[in-house]
Amino acid sequence: MIHAAAAGSRVPQRPESPGLWTLAWRRFGRDRVGVASFAVVLLFFALMLASGLGLVAADWSREAGVNYAPPTFVGPAAPERRLAGPESPRGDGAAAANPVDPLAGVLAEIRAGEGGKASKAEVKAPTLVFGGDRWGRDVLKKAIKGTETSMFVGLAAAALTALLGTVFGALAGYYGRWIDDFFNWFYSIFTAVPYLLLILAIAAVLNQKGTMTVILILGLTGWTGIFRLVRAEYLKHKVREYIQAADAIGASHLRRMFVHILPNVSHVVLVQLSLHVVLFIKSEVVLSFLGFGVGVDTVSWGSMLNEAQSELILGYWWQLAAATIAMAVLVTGFSLFTDALRDALDPKLK
Amino acid sequence: MFAYVVRRLWQTVPTLLGVVLLVFFLFNSVGGDPAYLLAGKISNPEQIENIRRQLGVDRPYYVQLGIFIQQIATGNFGASWSTNEKVSEILATRLGPSLTVLVPMLVIQTLLAVAAAMLVAYVRGSLTDRMVMIACTVGQSVSILVYIIVFQYVLAYQLGWFPVQGWGDNLAENLFKYSLLPVLVGVIVSIAPETRLYRSFFLDEINQDYVRTARAKGVGEGRVMWVHVLRNASIPIITNVMSQLPGLLTGEFLIERFFSVPGIGREVLLAVERSDFPVIKAVTIYVAIATMIVNLLTDLLYRAVDPRVQLK
Numbered sequence: 156m157i158h159a160a161a162a163g164s165r166v167p168q169r170p171e172s173p174g175l176w177t178l179a180w181r182r183f184g185r186d187r188v189g190v191a192s193f194a195v196v197l198l199f200f201a202l203m204l205a206s207g208l209g210l211v212a213a214d215w216s217r218e219a220g221v222n223y224a225p226p227t228f229v230g231p232a233a234p235e236r237r238l239a240g241p242e243s244p245r246g247d248g249a250a251a252a253n254p255v256d257p258l259a260g261v262l263a264e265i266r267a268g269e270g271g272k273a274s275k276a277e278v279k280a281p282t283l284v285f286g287g288d289r290w291g292r293d294v295l296k297k298a299i300k301g302t303e304t305s306m307f308v309g310l311a312a313a314a315l316t317a318l319l320g321t322v323f324g325a326l327a328g329y330y331g332r333w334i335d336d337f338f339n340w341f342y343s344i345f346t347a348v349p350y351l352l353l354i355l356a357i358a359a360v361l362n363q364k365g366t367m368t369v370i371l372i373l374g375l376t377g378w379t380g381i382f383r384l385v386r387a388e389y390l391k392h393k394v395r396e397y398i399q400a401a402d403a404i405g406a407s408h409l410r411r412m413f414v415h416i417l418p419n420v421s422h423v424v425l426v427q428l429s430l431h432v433v434l435f436i437k438s439e440v441v442l443s444f445l446g447f448g449v450g451v452d453t454v455s456w457g458s459m460l461n462e463a464q465s466e467l468i469l470g471y472w473w474q475l476a477a478a479t480i481a482m483a484v485l486v487t488g489f490s491l492f493t494d495a496l497r498d499a500l501d502p503k504l505k
Numbered sequence: 506m507f508a509y510v511v512r513r514l515w516q517t518v519p520t521l522l523g524v525v526l527l528v529f530f531l532f533n534s535v536g537g538d539p540a541y542l543l544a545g546k547i548s549n550p551e552q553i554e555n556i557r558r559q560l561g562v563d564r565p566y567y568v569q570l571g572i573f574i575q576q577i578a579t580g581n582f583g584a585s586w587s588t589n590e591k592v593s594e595i596l597a598t599r600l601g602p603s604l605t606v607l608v609p610m611l612v613i614q615t616l617l618a619v620a621a622a623m624l625v626a627y628v629r630g631s632l633t634d635r636m637v638m639i640a641c642t643v644g645q646s647v648s649i650l651v652y653i654i655v656f657q658y659v660l661a662y663q664l665g666w667f668p669v670q671g672w673g674d675n676l677a678e679n680l681f682k683y684s685l686l687p688v689l690v691g692v693i694v695s696i697a698p699e700t701r702l703y704r705s706f707f708l709d710e711i712n713q714d715y716v717r718t719a720r721a722k723g724v725g726e727g728r729v730m731w732v733h734v735l736r737n738a739s740i741p742i743i744t745n746v747m748s749q750l751p752g753l754l755t756g757e758f759l760i761e762r763f764f765s766v767p768g769i770g771r772e773v774l775l776a777v778e779r780s781d782f783p784v785i786k787a788v789t790i791y792v793a794i795a796t797m798i799v800n801l802l803t804d805l806l807y808r809a810v811d812p813r814v815q816l817k
Contacts, residue, residue, distance in 0.1 A: 344523035347793040352755050352773065356785050359777040360531045433646075440648050441759065445774065460650045467658050479651045486646035 175500075179422070182499040189495025195488030199306060206303035211296075218290050261451050288462060288474055297454050298477040304455040306485065308369050309436035315374030316435075317428045320381025325412050327382070328389025338382070345379050354438065358447040365450050369442060373435045381427045388420040422500035429493040433486055440482065456482050510801065517797045524793040529573055532782050533566070573786075582787040587779040592787045595772060602672060603756035603768030606684045610691040611753070615746055618696055622703030623730055626711055629704075637700070644697040653763045656690050670765040687764045691757060702745065706738045713737070739810055747803040751796040755788065 173181070183189055205211045288294055327338035345353070357372050392398065393416065401415045442448035443457025451458075456478045463475035564572075576582050582592035625634045661669040667686035673679050710716070711734055719729050756770025765771075769788065776784035807814045 340519055340523055343520040344527055347520055347524050347796045348789055349752055349755055349792060349796070351758060352789060352792060355758070355773060355777050356528070356531060356789055359780060359782070359785055362780060437648060440650065444650050445758075445762075447777065456648070457650075460648065460654065464654050467654060468662065475651070475654065479647060482648055483643065483646045487643050490642055490646060 175422070179499045183495060186495045186498065188491055189499070192488045192491035192495065195484065196492050199302060199485050199488070202299060203303045203306045206299050207307070211299055214296070216292060218292055258451050289466070294474050294477045297459060297474070298456075298481045300454040301456045301459050301478060302481055302485070304366065304449055304453055305436050305439055305457070305482070308366060308373070308439045308449070308455075309432040311370045312373035312377065312435040312439075313428050313431040315370065316377040316431055317381055317424055319374070320378035320427070321385050321417070321424050323378065324382045324385025325389055325417070328386040329393050329408070329412050329416070331390075335386075338386070342379055342382055345376065350376065351438075351441075354442065355447070358442065364446075364448065366453060369439055369448050372442075373438055377431060377435065381424065381431070384423050384427060385420060388423055389416060392416045392419060426493060426497045426500065429489065429496055433489045433493070436482070436486060436489075510805075513801050513804070517801075520797060521794065524790065525570075525574060525577065528786055528789050529570055532786055533569060577790055582783045585776075585781050585784055587776075587781045592783050595784060596769065596787060596791070599756070599767060599769045599772045600754070602679065602766050603761065603770060604753060605676065605679050606687045606691070606760065606766055606768065607753045607757060609680070609684065610688045610695075610757075611746070611749060613688065614692045614695045614699060615742075617692065618699035618703055619735075619742065621696070621700045623707055623735065625700070626704045626707035627730060629708060629711070638704075641697040641701050644693075645701075649694050649759055652694050653690055653759060656686065656693075657763060660689075661686055670763065672765060672767055683764070684766070687757075687760045687766060691760055699745070703738075703742060706741045707734060710734045710737045736810070740807055743806055743810065744803060747799055747806070750799045751792050754792050754795050 183193075202211070288297065323338050323341075327335045348356075353376050354372055357376065358368075361368055361372070389412075393411075398411055398415060401411050406415065439448055439455065440457040440460065443455040444461050445457075446461070448457055449455045459474055459478040463472075463478060466472075467475055580593055584591050585595060588595075621637070625637045628634050657669060661667045668683055670683075672683050715737075716729060716733060719733050720726075724733070754769065755773065756766075756768040758770040758774055760766070761768045761770040762774055773785060773788055775781070776788075
């Protein structure tokens with residue numbers, strides 16, 4: 156950096172040659188699919204932030220509509236259809252009194268807290284923008300809340316896993332010898348057990364739900380792929396001349412590992428990070444669906460799909476559609492973005 | 506060859522020991538005192554003491570670890586904590602249904618994905634190729650849960666083409682009646698990622714010199730693809746298929762749960778819900794052993810497919 160600046164001041168008229176990131180950014184900008192998918196990802200990211208800060212969908216748990224209120228574009232439910240439903244559209248209270256619903260107690264508690272404000276006399280809308288769930292909560296707002304949960308879990312777990320994978324890979328690849336043997340041993344243990352089984356085993360042991368728990372489970376088990384790639388990169392880079400030069404000027408091991416080599420392998424980590432976000436979003440949905448994921452008072456796409464499963468039998472398809480569409484758009488966008496990122500950062504690969 | 510196998514088996518010992526330690530640490534240290542889990546809500550100190558003695562958790566850690574290794578070696582993991590059925594019995598009876606669903610699934614998905622991938626790799630860059638790749642990306646982004654829920658609802662519940670769920674007594678009934686829809690869903694879910702993956706394997710080979718040489722000496726396109734390219738692309742494909750074999754032992758969790766297939770996957774989910782540790786421990790250990798054996802077999806298979814591969 157300093158050298159570049161010094162050289163620049165001496166020969167100011169010479170244009171600076173673009174670096175790796177500038178070139179990558181230019182290549183990325185030419186990839187129309189990549190830019191479009193990046194916009195989708197950014198949009199979801201903004202939605203996640205807005206929802207997290209309480210700017211949108213903060214009142215998702217308000218029972219704004221009648222039970223199973225249909226989407227506005229479908230129109231209000233025909234009266235005989237409503238009578239034929241298993242639950243009469245009487246509003247709150249009665250609907251939740253299902254003796255086999257394991258969440259009934261918790262939900263009743265939550266709704267009691269909220270219910271103080273929302274008086275019983277409140278007029279329930281016959282339709283909602285994208286329909287309502289069993290308690291007449293707005294499905295669109297739930298989907299936004301679910302986006303917040305699922306995307307946050309995906310990003311946080313991927314960040315954790317990338318951190319672990321990079322540090323382990325750097326140590327193993329850079330030092331070699333017994334440190335390498337140790338981490339390879341560790342790697343072989345984690346890869347000997349199938350991914351989902353390992354996650355389930357840890358979920359069984361922890362036996363507690365929550366967003367943090369899911370992030371930890373996914374983050375602590377998923378580092379193996381990144382580890383192997385980063386290790387291979389470090390093996391390649393540690394013998395190169397610029398590292399010998401760094402050694403000659405007295406750079407410490409840590410400095411050589413994380414200041415000199417890391418920027419040169421960070422594109423590998425970045426692509427893997429992006430891949431793992433998608434993987435973890437999918438895993439979180441499955442875990443939450445099975446009831447080992449986020450807590451019962453948190454909405455995630457997985458818990459929405461869980462509710463949607465029984466709703467579909469009754470003909471209420473909108474919650475399923477909302478969760479599916481939200482997830483499919485984000486995951487497709489993220490996957491295409493990852494492909495574009497890889498193409499931009501590694502032009503040799505094709 | 507023999508020396509190689511022996512050496513590889515010897516190398517699995519530290520890994521296996523690591524898995525044993527990991528599982529032991531998870532279930533004996535992180536999981537807290539199992540006696541409280543077992544005793545449930547109505548418990549008094551004597552009861553808990555009693556259960557602790559029965560489980561052996563009042564002993565020092567090294568004794569417990571010794572017991573655990575003995576259990577693994579003898580295959581006797583004791584009884585399930587919730588049903589009191591012997592764990593070995595559970596695993597033996599649940600394996601059949603899992604395999605009934607998973608073996609046809611694996612065979613069909615592999616054959617279809619290889620054929621589809623070879624086709625799109627052959628017409629790479631064309632509209633067909635791009636459409637198939639877009640369809641795969643979108644199809645991959647929909648959760649497996651949605652596929653299961655929608656297929657079960659539409660094909661089984663509404664149209665009545667398949668039983669919604671269930672399991673029979675004899676193999677023919679299970680194979681040709683109950684496992685049809687689970688297999689269909691499994692194939693559809695896995696075909697998209699596999700086609701994408703195999704396409705990239707074929708693309709790596711299709712531009713090689715030997716392909717041009719084969720064409721130059723007048724080999725037909727069919728023979729070039731099916732004999733020359735397929736054989737060379739088969740190493741990564743074999744790796745991928747073999748890596749799915751240990752999964753046959755864990756079953757397909759979600760599919761088994763939705764379609765009430767009494768397999769190992771459903772049993773593991775039940776065990777996780779009930780904190781039935783012996784079942785989870787046993788499955789984890791056995792699958793880890795199976796994974797290591799399969800890895801060894803994969804390497805031996807490479808040698809059979811590609812004589813250039815040196816086993817060292």
